[in-house]
Amino acid sequence: MTATDSIVPQIAGRDDFHPESRVWVYVASRKLKPEESTQLQNLLNIFVQKWTAHNEDLKAVAEVFANQIIVLMVDETQAGASGCSIDKSVHFLEQVGRELNVDLFDRMRFGAVVDNQLQLLAKDDFAAAVAEGHINADTPVLNTLVQTRRELLDNWLTPFGNSWHRRLV
Secondary structure (H helix, E strand, C coil), X not given: XXXXXXXXXXXXXXXXXXXXXXXXXXXXXXXXXXXXXXXXXXHHHHHHHHCEECCEECEEEEEEECCCEEEEEEECCCCCCCHHHHHHHHXXXXXXXXXXXXXXXXXCEEEEEECCEEEEEEHHHHHHHHHCCCCCCCCEEEXXXXXXXXXXXXXXXXXXXXXXXXXXX
């Protein structure tokens, strides 16, 4: 086990899900309080148990990770997620975000592993950390654009120098 293993969502290790299971990553605009994370995880568990596409149950799982990231995964070998079912998940997350008074779709918050600790920073703060040398080409950053369980396992953490983040800062 490496120091960064705890920075990979646990659902990545779900061997009962196909490696090409679809993954969606959502980042909250702020760190959730522990009780908010628990509430959100409970709501996500209920949602994925009832989630369907064209009246077929989806094999799905969700995780609140690091009190600020939501990872949603669907194994499409059983039933595929349709546009309508994906819309259901988005509307669900929008509703929960309103209830918790947090934006769960913050695409301009970036994660970096500094001193073996995950830090989620607003784009400007991330850019400042790069400019000040706290984040360099070798710093592991979160690839929130992963689309499959395999990518979540293999490419969740990637060196900043090889990441999509470089284009934005």
